[in-house]
Amino acid sequence: MTTLVTGATGSVGRHLVAQLVQAGQPVRALTRRPAAADLPAGAEVVGGDLLAPDTLPAALRGVARMFLFAVPETAQTVVDHAVRAGVRRIVVLSSSAVDDSVADDAVGSFGHAHHRPVERAVERAGVAWTHLRAGEFMLNTLDWAPELRAEGVVRGVNGHFPSAPIHEADVASVAAAALLGDGHAGAKYFLTGPALITPVEQVRTIGAALGRALQFVELTPDQARDLWRRRGMPSEVIEHLLWSPPAPPADGGYAALVRVSPTVAEVTGRPARSYAEWVADHVADFR
Template sequence: MIVVTGATGNVGGNVVRQLLDAGERVRAVTRSPDTARLPRGVEVVRGDLAEPSTLTGAFDGAERIFLFPVPSTVDSVAELAKASGVRRVVALSSSAAADQDDNPISVMHRTVERALENSGLDWTFVRPGGFATNTLSWAPSVRAESVVRAPYPDAAANLIHEADIAAVATTALLEDGHVGARYELTGPHSITQAEQVQAIAAALGRDVRFEEQTPEQARRTMVEYLPAPIADILLSYWAGSVGVPAPVLPTVEQVTGRPARSYPEWAVDHAEDFGAPS
């Protein structure tokens, strides 16, 4: 039995499906089992990582878990997992965990990693950089107007497909030899924001326009759905990425044996989100 927390998320949902494809018994932990829409054959239980008391019994009979990062309760969750017989944890982390500054993203993931390092569990950290799914924030304007409004069209990123993050996590759950690894993950190429919009247009088979915003205009929009410090971190990152190719790592292929999916492939996989017919 393998337990997947954050089982309805972009990465967790893919971990569930990939484990099922591998013939594993899977227990999915979600705050809302009635609306989870998880695949047939999954044992679905209610639990909230922010409230460890709701996880009583969730880890029983499991030796391995996929853990979504919640820093405020990670110590309690790790203790409960260990007491339930769990031996190995594969945690969703971030490349920001390697940074030594005090920005909120780095602090969050370092907190989770340090807690697991001290937990007595065997651990593996999966550290993706930018998620391709972050660009789903463009979907409403693409559907409505065939336009993307964003700053820094020439800012480059190494965006990774969520299915590849899940593939590395799934491999670490299923195979020996990954304990103590910190897997830094990127997509297979550096791609600018303007090129991302071109990839979305190609996936949809219609024109999509990039309309450049000033950083101030972008920030006003971003703080409607992101905490202001996170918006500032993203804007600073984009500003520093203009004209600078993003580093690309071969980790996905090294761990899983197959190349990482490109951003154009991701755009095809998510064409319906941007308004293509189903």
């Protein structure tokens, strides 16, 4: 039974392809640029563009299961093609930004508006579906690498507010379990890493791996706005990043505000990878 992995050259898709190949599964990997894919030899690399669904029928031939990277503009047509080709199971790379309280005819946040149409198309397809509603990726902190390499600091805001970021390989591990195993149909999995960690602690963890004293420098909102504008960041992204965390409740502090999900361990049978493990996997990027 062949599995088609879309987004196969992406941070999650690349791990998923490798994990499926390692599990001895027939894997087809979709990319817009097959010559540059650089995927494991055991995967069949095929060309195709999710924004141009007419390019997909050959990639879908003989496919029973699909991992779907979110391209909302064409999701409905892509799913229609998949169902016609015989796909019976679809696992969606979605986001914790999806909010089930937002009505179907309302837009919602950027993340909701990007992912929910894809989830909806899959839910209506009459296939077994699983949504991976992933929270923040640990991988986002790769954005710090140029500043850390050059100056040993990261400048930002909310350095003491924690999150529970997830290793991209764990998103892939849950995807592999949902694609290959039973009991995941109809699940909307909220996925996080194993523990809360603040940006200040993340920078310290990178420093420990490098043997360098690195520092998170807290900016005022005006300083941050000014810096990010000069770096060419779009204003809506800047305002999104400049959110003010609520005051920590007296009982439990910030830990009471941020959820750590047990789903990675429950679904895969292994603890979710820690931020220190993620840093060990990416330490060369920070040197």
